[in-house]
Amino acid sequence: MARRSSSEAIAWLLFSAGGMASALLIPVLLLLFGVLFPLGWLAPPAYAHLLSVLSNPFLRILLLLLFALSLAHWAHRFRHVLNDLLQLDRLRTAIGVLCYGAAAAGSIWAAVVLFQ
């Protein structure tokens, strides 16, 4: 049995918060920017409007939270998917480090992109 540790509890908390944030906000964002605008079913917003939305500090912090928590959600779930599907027991630690490391790196990238 895997050892239960407090870091596992923190990972689960972040997973849970990220699951909620991404479930609430990602579908509409992906629907708009990934599907409706490219298909031309809705006209994409003007550049100036997006720039002014993205310069709002409150929205920047909200987006950073959304992105960082969503990536933590991915890391935790993906780690368990890999463990369940591949069953590479000897690589469990490496898989964990890679997943959470990628999420941390992605969160830093998000901060740089949002606050540049």
Added chain:
Amino acid sequence: MSTEPTDLRLYRPPIRRTWWLHRRSYLMFVLREVSCVFVAWAVVFLLLMINAVHAGDDGYQRFLAFSGRPWVLVLNIVALAFVLLHAITWFNLAPKAIVLTARGRRLAPRAVAAAHFGAWLVATVVVGWIVLGGR
């Protein structure tokens, strides 16, 4: 007596790597778990968009052209399906994770799920209003 029985705690029954293909419920479980990959892709895609906006109007127009490429569009349609699966399964599970009691009685699980779907609707409308507001 010192005849050690086999230590059952160390016994792990072999599991085939294709275990999740044998039942519909297992497959749905794996699809739900795999949805996280598309959540991560959505974050990357949105960050590319924000980065492009910060690079100026030219950057934004290049991003719009990029998002219209067939492979990006197909990827995003698939991603949208998975992200919707994530949202729906997440809100449906919420009553199992959140048990609320009011005046000593448990709040109906259906009410907890309904509250989450309601919050989803509100969040969707607010985001749409912010993104499309500049017409």
